[in-house]
Amino acid sequence: MTDLYQMQRAMRNMRRAAMQRGVVAILDVGTSKIACLVLRFDGEGPIQEDGMGSLAGQSQFRVIGAATTRSRGVRFGEIDAIPETERAIRTAVQAAQKMANVRVDHVIACFSGARPRSYGLAGEVTLASGQVSEQDVGRVLAACDVPDFGENREVLHAHPVNFAIDHRSGMSDPRGHVGNRLAADMHLVTIDTQSVQNLLYCIRRCDLELAGIASSAYVSGIAALVEDEQELGAACIDMGGGATGISIFIKKHMIFTDSVRLGGDHVTNDIAKGLHVPMAVAERIKTYHGGVFATGMDDREMIEIGADSGDWDKDRRTVSRTELIGIIRPRVEEILEEVRAMLDAAGFDHLPSQQIVLTGGASQLPGLDGLAAKILGPNVRLGRPLRVQGLPQAATGAAFASTVGLSLFAAHPQDEWWDFEIPAERYPARSLRRAVKWFKDNW
């Protein structure tokens, strides 16, 4: 457990170094595209008269370089072909660097796959001095009983979501309170070690340093949910190319995440198979003519499939839009039903607010919100990411929710377990650091 702690701490230090240098790259490794933003951090902007900076205080960074490239070698949000992915990352990073005209050495990355699984942890300690100090928070977090999440799993996020002192619960920051027992709830996300290693390897091969890593479902929730949705409870469904991420937020904390290994690429696949066209043509047809609700008008709307096989009869085929919708809809329904099953498993029904926000590139299918409302519940909206300074117009769409969210994450990461000190008794006995720590805590 300690070496995980050390690695995450090292990444936090790297992030701090990047902040000091003022430039950090954001890398969203997706199944259909790899997006790279270069952020410049130059302190807080001028505070306006209402005491709040512009863009809800998010204006302390500015996007100075942005590039996307078609993703290669990524399947289901996981890196599959390492050299291909590395080349794609290089392409995106180089283009973004060129636009920013500055060299970037630190990168914060996110990806959607790797089978995230979330755990709720609880821990409890007795307060020695009566008043909760910084060390007590570290102690209670260290006292959380970590479940056995199996071989080859790595902790990605560990957010303390709730603190309780004696019988008072629902505290976000217990420091300074007085009581006898301090209890904490922690939300832990684990992913496959292999995926992280692959990503790390690709990033190292690009001469970059990883300064942070995040789940794409989590960061797109940060970007696409508005503040009151995060506070009152909402689910963000990030429909990507190869995976659909789900994250549930309440009280500004993510309390659940999962992902469905289905996405927009599967819809394209179905079209390609159903119409016997190449994937490129299928993607184009889906983008131009796709939908999920067929009307009478769609029977008459004939779509030229257009292929380049050289066979005149094959290349001049047409299909009605209704047929196309007939191919698309079952797959979309399947994705949404999977999402529904996961939300049910997570107990989303019991949350006070049932808001569902669809975002991600595949959420732009016309009529999807209506279909989602039938399957997931009535409160469905399409979410676009928060606007950040300097972001190109082309990168403000729903497909860039996780990219933008990752920028916000880079600027203001929520406190995680490793942001608190390890309590002295967790250090090995007879270590010098333990002695130093004991002196620090007691004097």
Next chain:
Amino acid sequence: MQSLRATERPVSHYRNGRLRGVPEDKPGRWSWLWSSRSGQGAERVEPVVAALEMAPEVEADFPAEAGVFVQDTVPQELVDQTWAEPDPEPWGRPASARAASLKRAVAAMPARREPQVRRVGAERRDPAPSRLSYRLERLWLTPYFRAFMRVGVPVLLVVGAAAVYLGDAGRRDGLAQKFADLRGQIENRPEFMVRLMSIDGASPPVADAVRGMVTVPLPASSFRLDLEAMRATIEQVDAVESARLTIKPGGVLAVAITERKPAILWRTEASLEMLDATGHRVATLLDRAARPDLPVIAGAGAEENVPEAIAILGAAKPILTRVRGLVRMGGRRWDMVLDRDQRVLLPEADPVQAVERIMAIDAAEELLARDLAVVDLRNPDRPTLRLSAAAVEATKKLTEDITKVAGQ
């Protein structure tokens, strides 16, 4: 739990492009290829779907190449079409123009897609930069490196080339020689030559002296004439108060001289010198009669107090014809010597005031016309007269006569 180490390459079943083995935990030899949702829990095998997912990657006609953004997933043609500038006022113009704009609009419409025959073996360009070009690009974007390349390298190149060229002594001398030759050629052009020296404002003996001091052989180039040094040399002549040297067009060195004006004569044991009003020597005078208009001073330290002497003489203007000169006594005060061996002893402080006083007495009482030997004004509270020997005798005799008359 394992830590993340990048050095650990994930195990690949492909080695050298060939499939080496199949994971043992999978049931069939190829079934792991199909399972899109392999892993714990729900095993959903979708053979048809997965077969296409595994199909060799088809290059999509997707304009999101490196650095180019697309409006989410809408292809670029559509974006262009949507954002094309609308014709501002199509019907307010003549029919020909309308037809032309219509033609343009038709031409701008997306053409019907011609079937593209994919050439066998034609490689699609990989947009990814090679590792080398990526690293070079990053190096180029490093600020210090960039500054070094843009400033440091050119400077180093120029300095290095110059150092290599000038490292050889022969080349250095040749270069210096060439430069000197060129300089000489320019300096010796007739336009810059000075042939004559003209002296203005000097009397002939002073002019001769000045000519004797200036030893620069003419003609000479004006670049080589050190006018300041020449001026200093000329001003060494005592009779020259100041000199102004200019080079006039036509190769003339014009020397404008201001001579010192003799104001007083200074008699020393050896000679008679003319001094100007500041006490600076002008010339030696052989004969006192040559300048009867100038008063004479004498005595040790007299030449150092010429302004005071002139002031005293100025005050003594009414009897100037009788003044033979001033004598500096003991290096601290003046005696005014008149004819008939009369002396006026002036005080050390305020001699001019004393002279004015004696002038006033003289004007009232004709004091100096009497037979006095010395008028001693050294103590201003107590001026003293000394009669001449004859006057003393005469006074004595007169006193005796008066006594006789009185019958005493």
